[in-house]
Amino acid sequence: xxxxxxxxxxxxxxxxxxxxxxxxxxxxxxxxxxxxxxxxxxxxxxxxxxxxxxxxxxxxxxxxxxxxxxxxxxxxxxxxxxxxxxxxxxxxxxxxxxxxxxxxxxxxxxxxxxxxxxxxxxxxxxxxxx
Amino acid sequence: xxxxxxxxxxxxxxxxxxxxxxxxxxxxxxxxxxxxxxxxxxxxxxxxxxxxxxxxxxxxxxxxxxxxxxxxxxxxxxxxxxxxxxxxxxxxxxxxxxxxxxxxxxxxxxxxxxxxxxxxxxxxxxxxxxxxxxxxxxxxxxxxxxxxxxxxxxxxxxxxxxxxxxxxxxxxxxxxxxxxxxxxxxxxxxxxxxxxxxxxx
Numbered sequence: 001x002x003x004x005x006x007x008x009x010x011x012x013x014x015x016x017x018x019x020x021x022x023x024x025x026x027x028x029x030x031x032x033x034x035x036x037x038x039x040x041x042x043x044x045x046x047x048x049x050x051x052x053x054x055x056x057x058x059x060x061x062x063x064x065x066x067x068x069x070x071x072x073x074x075x076x077x078x079x080x081x082x083x084x085x086x087x088x089x090x091x092x093x094x095x096x097x098x099x100x101x102x103x104x105x106x107x108x109x110x111x112x113x114x115x116x117x118x119x120x121x122x123x124x125x126x127x128x129x130x
Numbered sequence: 131x132x133x134x135x136x137x138x139x140x141x142x143x144x145x146x147x148x149x150x151x152x153x154x155x156x157x158x159x160x161x162x163x164x165x166x167x168x169x170x171x172x173x174x175x176x177x178x179x180x181x182x183x184x185x186x187x188x189x190x191x192x193x194x195x196x197x198x199x200x201x202x203x204x205x206x207x208x209x210x211x212x213x214x215x216x217x218x219x220x221x222x223x224x225x226x227x228x229x230x231x232x233x234x235x236x237x238x239x240x241x242x243x244x245x246x247x248x249x250x251x252x253x254x255x256x257x258x259x260x261x262x263x264x265x266x267x268x269x270x271x272x273x274x275x276x277x278x279x280x281x282x283x284x285x286x287x288x289x290x291x292x293x294x295x296x297x298x299x300x301x302x303x304x305x306x307x308x309x310x311x312x313x314x315x316x317x318x319x320x321x322x323x324x325x326x327x328x329x330x331x
């Protein structure tokens with residue numbers, strides 16, 4: 001009986017910690033992105049695009065590190081809606097920050113995108129159009 | 131037992147009294163011609179998102195919620211705008227207007243405000259986005275914010291305060307809240323309902 005409780009307890013902690021695996025990324029999201037893209041990642045009307053289930057995000061996966069670092073000023077289409085308002089870059093974020101942030105977004109809300117690595121992020125950043 | 135019921139009764143009475151108390155008129159009273167008058171928003175005249183001149187006359191007999199923002203604001207404005215939108219939707223069919231003054235008139239020309247409003251899917255006259263001379267905008271901001279304690283440490287001072295202000299038909303400020311705090315805005319919405327009810331009496 002006791003061992004069962006201990007097991008449940010351990011399982012609980014495990015799940016709990018799993019949930020917080022990208023705590024660092026979540027903190028960065030809250031500080032830098034949440035104001036516009038929202039707590040729920042759904043953005044705001046046609047002003048700020050969603051990061052939750054964004055087809056643009058999934059399709060431009062390679063470019064996301066560049067978008068975060070340098071911003072975006074193109075007319076884009078996200079989930080069938082047009083967006084055209086410049087987003088300033090976050091040049092203060094390091095490669096590690098960006099990796100943590102992307103990994104948080106990739107599994108936040110209803111997103112189920114694969115994990116990225118710092119190596120991949122660095123590769124993407126080398127190819128940023130400037 | 132009886133005493134208990136009596137106590138409960140008094141408690142209910144007291145709490146309902148509290149609820150029925152009218153919203154206070156905020157701000158320092160001013161002395162005009164030897165008479166004490168409560169603080170009121172001054173006359174103003176600005177352009178809205180449709181390049182139409184909007185003055186205080188446009189709000190005569192109407193209550194409205196005001197905030198200050200700018201379209202390229204990277205920090206708290208989007209959060210405040212989201213709450214303004216909540217108010218817009220809550221009072222869609224009621225006599226409540228919204229006014230957003232830009233703090234960046236150089237960039238926020240009417241066309242820019244128009245595109246912002248369109249992206250938000252809102253329109254005048256329900257929600258006016260106003261721009262004009264910088265000095266005039268600062269003056270009117272000072273008028274609204276004279277009721278709140280200023281935080282000198284905040285970058286940009288009141289420009290970034292994110293306050294929402296509730297103004298009655300007689301240009302008096304009756305309530306305010308911090309527009310980034312969803313719970314505060316929930317309370318603020320109750321105040322708007324109270325003011326609407328007051329006007330219906």
